[in-house]
Amino acid sequence: MTLLTEAVVKIPISLEVPVGPQHPALHEPVVLKLYADGEEIVNVEILTGYNHRGIEKLFEMSSFYKGVFIAPRICGICNTIHANVYVRAIEQLLGMEPSPRAKYLRVLALELERIHSHMLINAIMAEILGYDTLFMLIMRDREYIMKAKEILTGNRVTSEYFMPGGVRRDIDDTKRERILDLLKRVKPRLEYYKKLFETDPTVTNRLIDVGVLKPRDVVLHSLVGPVARGSGVKTDVRAEDRYDAYGEVPWNVVTRREGDSMARMLVRWDEALESWNMCEYVLTHLPGGQAVVDERKLPRVLPPGEAYTRGEPPRGELTYYIIGYGRDRPYRVKVRTPSFTNIINSGFSYIGYSIADVPVILVSYDPCIACMERAVLIKNGEEKRLTLKELANMKKR
Amino acid sequence: MSIWQEILKNVFKKPVTIEYPKVETPIEKDSRGLQYADLNKCTGCSLCAIECPSNAIEMRKLPENIKLKHNPRGLYPVINYPSCIFCYRCITICPVNAFVTTSEYRLATETDKLFSDVYSLKTLGQG
Numbered sequence: 001m002t003l004l005t006e007a008v009v010k011i012p013i014s015l016e017v018p019v020g021p022q023h024p025a026l027h028e029p030v031v032l033k034l035y036a037d038g039e040e041i042v043n044v045e046i047l048t049g050y051n052h053r054g055i056e057k058l059f060e061m062s063s064f065y066k067g068v069f070i071a072p073r074i075c076g077i078c079n080t081i082h083a084n085v086y087v088r089a090i091e092q093l094l095g096m097e098p099s100p101r102a103k104y105l106r107v108l109a110l111e112l113e114r115i116h117s118h119m120l121i122n123a124i125m126a127e128i129l130g131y132d133t134l135f136m137l138i139m140r141d142r143e144y145i146m147k148a149k150e151i152l153t154g155n156r157v158t159s160e161y162f163m164p165g166g167v168r169r170d171i172d173d174t175k176r177e178r179i180l181d182l183l184k185r186v187k188p189r190l191e192y193y194k195k196l197f198e199t200d201p202t203v204t205n206r207l208i209d210v211g212v213l214k215p216r217d218v219v220l221h222s223l224v225g226p227v228a229r230g231s232g233v234k235t236d237v238r239a240e241d242r243y244d245a246y247g248e249v250p251w252n253v254v255t256r257r258e259g260d261s262m263a264r265m266l267v268r269w270d271e272a273l274e275s276w277n278m279c280e281y282v283l284t285h286l287p288g289g290q291a292v293v294d295e296r297k298l299p300r301v302l303p304p305g306e307a308y309t310r311g312e313p314p315r316g317e318l319t320y321y322i323i324g325y326g327r328d329r330p331y332r333v334k335v336r337t338p339s340f341t342n343i344i345n346s347g348f349s350y351i352g353y354s355i356a357d358v359p360v361i362l363v364s365y366d367p368c369i370a371c372m373e374r375a376v377l378i379k380n381g382e383e384k385r386l387t388l389k390e391l392a393n394m395k396k397r
Numbered sequence: 398m399s400i401w402q403e404i405l406k407n408v409f410k411k412p413v414t415i416e417y418p419k420v421e422t423p424i425e426k427d428s429r430g431l432q433y434a435d436l437n438k439c440t441g442c443s444l445c446a447i448e449c450p451s452n453a454i455e456m457r458k459l460p461e462n463i464k465l466k467h468n469p470r471g472l473y474p475v476i477n478y479p480s481c482i483f484c485y486r487c488i489t490i491c492p493v494n495a496f497v498t499t500s501e502y503r504l505a506t507e508t509d510k511l512f513s514d515v516y517s518l519k520t521l522g523q524g
Binding site: 068070151155160164 | 413
């Protein structure tokens with residue numbers, strides 16, 4: 001009998017399938033370690049740390065105003081909101097208030113960015129489904145928004161539009177008309193793509209009832225942004241904080257109850273249309289006055305104190321926490337991006353679905369790994385101890 | 398609803414892709430492109446080099462044969478374009494508005510565009 005028990009070969013109940021950090025279905029460096037029983041996923045481990053750039057340290061080493069140009073580099077797609085939230089934190093420290101025109105222009109830049117970001121992730125979703133024609137079409141129409149952003153800020157992607165106390169360039173009537181004209185071309189396209197996502201069987205067969213999140217799960221795992229709104233949790237920092245001109249521009253928080261991948265993508269299309277309305281309102285109701293701030297007159301040294309600001313990027317809730325210590329540079333800048341909670345905490349939502357559904361669920365969370373890398377965990381690396389004096393000297397250039 | 402109608406429509410349209418070297422990319426006149434210092438205005442105060450977020454500006458000494466009254470220290474900013482992030486902080490911070498802005502975005506095609514000293518020294522010839 002003993003011989004028989006020894007001869008039994010142990011068959012693992014689950015198969016380990018690593019997806020990433022480089023993988024055709026992933027656009028960003030993250031590892032999803034899947035444990036699959038046949039086709040069904042039984043466990044998921046999410047490993048990050050492939051794109052850590054030490055940006056928080058860079059903030060501490062640079063002056064407050066250099067930080068205004070470092071913050072947008074955290075994320076390329078949502079660069080304006082990073083700059084906006086950082087700038088509002090500095091304004092909080094300085095006790096400054098931008099002019100109404102500057103606030104409206106800020107909303108315009110932020111909402112243009114939301115439209116193109118939502119178009120981008122919907123295009124990527126189409127690509128992940130193998131629907132490359134739709135990907136190409138959405139990316140083609142996204143160019144209208146990129147052009148509008150170029151007219152407004154001076155660059156297609158990195159806008160460099162924000163400065164404590166206002167914005168960095170104004171628009172005249174010609175530019176306003178051109179942006180309105182571009183927006184008019186985009187609206188029928190947004191409506192068309194939304195309808196296509198709702199009705200095309202290529203999309204619906206892969207998205208409906210995949211990656212269902214209950215409202216309880218969303219709150220329990222502190223998921224934010226369109227992921228939460230797709231499950232019926234009405235949370236939006238723009239509505240809660242009413243920063244910049246969001247208290248004056250009429251708009252609605254979009255929610256859906258289904259909670260599946262389809263609901264999350266449709267929330268994004270609805271939000272893009274809502275942002276379109278906001279952009280049009282801002283351009284037609286632009287208040288007069290001075291919007292551009294004279295950067296030469298801004299104080300170089302900021303008073304000691306702390307500032308905590310929040311914003312709503314296309315992906316969820318972004319927070320900046322800044323400590324000033326009466327010098328020209330911050331003592332500490334802490335950034336928490338929406339993907340940090342949405343990706344790291346969402347491992348539970350893959351369980352029970354098949355391996356083929358994993359890219360769909362991941363993309364429906366709109367991952368932005370470059371944004372969220374704030375720390376690296378080195379498991380078997382060397383240990384290095386630094387004294388307080390050495391740490392302090394690291395700050396000096 | 399099917400995408401076929403849209404695809405058929407696009408078959409008879411011109412391609413959207415720009416054939417770049419043959420056709421120029423449409424770019425705004427005031428988009429942020431190459432910038433350089435106008436030495437007729439620059440006082441050599443080094444504020445742009447101090448404020449540059451990417452440390453792309455280096456203050457160099459003017460050639461020995463050039464003496465400028467408004468520039469007693471004889472320094473002028475040279476922008477290293479490959480390091481430059483085109484944020485235009487140097488332009489907005491300059492106390493004498495000495496920078497000339499262009500919408501030139503092609504950095505790889507001509508090698509003499511890697512540093513701004515060529516353009517800056519040309520401004521003296523014009524003035």
